[in-house]
Amino acid sequence: MDILTLNEYLNRIVYGFPMKLFFLLVGAYLVIFQIRWFSAPLRMLRVSFSETLGAIRERTYGFGGQITPFQAAMVALSATVGTGHLLGMLAAVLLGGPGAVFWMWLGYFFGTGTKFAEATLAVHFRRRFADGSVSGGPMYYLYRGLPRLRFLAYFFAFFAAVAAFGIGNLSQAGAVGGALAPLGAPPALVGLFLALLVGVVLGGGIVRVARFAQVVVPLKLLLFLVAVVPLLVLYGAQIPEALALVFRAAFSPEAALGGAAGYSLFAALNAGLGRGIFANEAGLGSAPIAHAQAQVDHPVRQGFWGVTEMFVSFLVTSLTALTFLASGLWREGGSAAEAASALFQAHPLGGPILAVTVAVFALGTMVSWGFYGEEAAAFLFGEGIRWPYRLTFAVLAFVGPLGGLEAFLAISDTLNGLMAIPNILGLILLGPVVGRLVYGFFRGEPWIPPR
Amino acid sequence: MVKREGMLGEPSDYLGQPQGYLEGNLAEFPFVALVGALMSTGRTGRLLVRTPYLEGEVFLRGGQVVHARVWSGEKGLEGEEALDLLSGLKRAPYRFEPEVLPPHTTLLGGLAVPARLSEAQALWQGLSLPSDWGYVLRLPTKGGQVELGPEALRVLAQVEGKRITEVLLAPGVLRLARILHTLLGMGALEAVPLVEVPPASLLVLPIYGPGSGVAYVDEALYAEWARAIRHAFRLRLKRLEALMEVRPRPNIPGRLGLLEEDLKRLRLRRGDKVEVVPEV
Incomplete structure (x- = not known):
């Protein structure tokens, strides 16, 4: 068995249906038994909004640390809201039919528990250094929270540090290059621009990454709205029907769409859960690296920002899916890129708006992933690795738009999926810690960091 | 700066201070004992006591206390009343400046002064007023009923919002101190620090x-x-x-x-x- 065959085998496991079901069950366990979302759902919802969107006006006020909770959420959102929300969403509908959207929503719902737990644990177990900087994420909560299973922390850090080069860099840089190529941008020039940008932003550490994310996330959302609102208006009359179709096709796609459409319940489940889990990265363990940077008085407060991150991601994927369904283009099949091209033909700004949106989405993801990878590498090899890692990341950002390195990309994709295994195990074992923190938070108790 | 606290009779040959110069705090060397020591060593000069809200000076000539004065702003006391008040100070920096002569005399010296001092000291020891006389007196925030005599009522009517120093700086120091002690002890009054913290x-x-x-x-x-x-x-x-x-x-x-x-x-x-x- 050569390495690529082994990689293919592993890839099928980490992105396979049983794994998705596992993600869903862990999310449900956290939501129902640890966070207890349902014990006082309305109160939880109110607090969730108050702690996040309600705190937007104090976004510039930190709690004395390097970056504010808002900025940490922006870094995480910058990575999460990527091309998977556009092209990935279209691909999921093409593969699973309209019913996939329903299963995606289910994945999102239970994913909120996973993301909440990740962000909470990331802050709780983060490490504070003498210069006031902090580092956290799954490698730290696995290392400090599960002292007998520290090898999980090393596995996670290794997978994250290498996956960041591929899925977080090469593939994103390739997406930027691919999106801008029809507009006449030479790949080498795009690569040079990306390398410089990534080098400068990552070189400034978390403060500069956060400032960048604070600009790029609103820009992403603005571009997304510019791209999708005219289409929503155009297909507005079909939206209620599209919504009804989502529910009808969720459980019996054959009956709702006709057997000839070729969509099965399994296809809908598989594609939908895939989007509902991997689009928002809940369970992968990437976002908590950003959330750990937030200076808050209690980890649970940052947990709520994790929920908001999911909410924003949910809105973007759902609007994309509904627009696509309302257009009726999903019935024509084909690849995601072809479907996107057909969808945006009806847009007043045409293909360029799609190209720019995809490019900005990919760009934001790239910078945040650079930070994730750097943190993971620093956990493994110490502070001295930061600059070599940044330089390597910048070089690969240059290579990305030029193409090639497919084998490395395939391996990094698998490693990206493998990140979830130690992280999910950690979430199960550390679930009671999350439960205790949530209980203490709602009793008004101050947070006592672990020693 | 090196302080020479409570040491008497030693020549002071440092920091340019004249011989016999002395400084310290009443917390370590109580006022009555300090004056007694200055008297017994036959000193001449001025003993200056200074708190943020009250200043006092006692002049000695050849070991005899000949003048005492306390003041706060425009209010002040002289003579035995001043000695009574100074005897009650538990904590305040003091400085003895040798060879400073009094502007005039208000005390006759002799044994009357030590007797007055020891009488005042005994009374102050039986009272429990806050050691910081900068505290402000106010009526208690929580209500309650107490029975007061006419003299205590008269004092109570006049002291709210005033510092302890301001109240005591009036003729009949020891009587006022006793009334304040009673009012505070009964809970008819509260003594609290005057807080001047910016919002x-x-x-x-x-x-x-x-x-x-x-x-x-x-x-x-x-x-x-x-x-x-x-x-x-x-x-x-x-x-x-x-x-x-x-x-x-x-x-x-x-x-x-x-x-x-x-x-x-x-x-x-x-x-x-x-x-x-x-x-x-």
Whole structure:
């Protein structure tokens, strides 16, 4: 068995249906038994909004640390809201039919528990250094929270540090290059621009990454709205029907769409859960690296920002899916890129708006992933690795738009999926810690960091 | 600067001070004992006592106390009344300047002075007034019933909002001190430090939990206030005119933690800017 065959085998496991079901069950366990979302759902919802969107006006006020909770959420959102929300969403509908959207929503719902737990644990177990900087994420909560299973922390850090080069860099840089190529941008020039940008932003550490994310996330959302609102208006009359179709096709796609459409319940489940889990990265363990940077008085407060991150991601994927369904283009099949091209033909700004949106989405993801990878590498090899890692990341950002390195990309994709295994195990074992923190938070108790 | 606290009769040959110069604090060398020591060594000069709210001076000539004066602003006492008041000071820096002569005499010296001093000392020892006479007197915040004599009532009617120093700086020092002691002991009066801490502008942060009437501030800010006030204090939310119990809480710099019920009651929400000031 050569390495690529082994990689293919592993890839099928980490992105396979049983794994998705596992993600869903862990999310449900956290939501129902640890966070207890349902014990006082309305109160939880109110607090969730108050702690996040309600705190937007104090976004510039930190709690004395390097970056504010808002900025940490922006870094995480910058990575999460990527091309998977556009092209990935279209691909999921093409593969699973309209019913996939329903299963995606289910994945999102239970994913909120996973993301909440990740962000909470990331802050709780983060490490504070003498210069006031902090580092956290799954490698730290696995290392400090599960002292007998520290090898999980090393596995996670290794997978994250290498996956960041591929899925977080090469593939994103390739997406930027691919999106801008029809507009006449030479790949080498795009690569040079990306390398410089990534080098400068990552070189400034978390403060500069956060400032960048604070600009790029609103820009992403603005571009997304510019791209999708005219289409929503155009297909507005079909939206209620599209919504009804989502529910009808969720459980019996054959009956709702006709057997000839070729969509099965399994296809809908598989594609939908895939989007509902991997689009928002809940369970992968990437976002908590950003959330750990937030200076808050209690980890649970940052947990709520994790929920908001999911909410924003949910809105973007759902609007994309509904627009696509309302257009009726999903019935024509084909690849995601072809479907996107057909969808945006009806847009007043045409293909360029799609190209720019995809490019900005990919760009934001790239910078945040650079930070994730750097943190993971620093956990493994110490502070001295930061600059070599940044330089390597910048070089690969240059290579990305030029193409090639497919084998490395395939391996990094698998490693990206493998990140979830130690992280999910950690979430199960550390679930009671999350439960205790949530209980203490709602009793008004101050947070006592672990020693 | 090296201090020579409470050492008498040793020549002072450093820092350019004249011989016999002496300084220290009454907390280490009580006033009556200090004057007694100066008298027994036959000193001539001025003993200056200074607190933030009160100044006093005692002049000795050849070991005899010939003049004493205490004052605060324009109010002042001289002679035996001044000695009575100074005898009650528990803590204050003092300085003895040798060879300074009195402007005039108000005391005859002799044995009358030590007798008066020991009488005053005995009385002060039986009283429990706050050691800091800068404290302000006020009626207690919690109501209650006490029975008072006409003299105590007259004093009570006149002292609210005044510092202890201001009240005592009047003829009949020892009588006033005794009345104050009684009023404080009965709970008819409270002595609290006068807090002059600038208001802090804080952002409201919800604290989710049961209870009400408690405000949380960052540990560092709380410690800063506690150092400045040195007394139990509460927090006044300016403009809202709400007075709340205050507790320290870690990691909330720039924030005012309020419980949900208080947020509702005060019509505040997350991120609102509130001016607060500690109040005794």
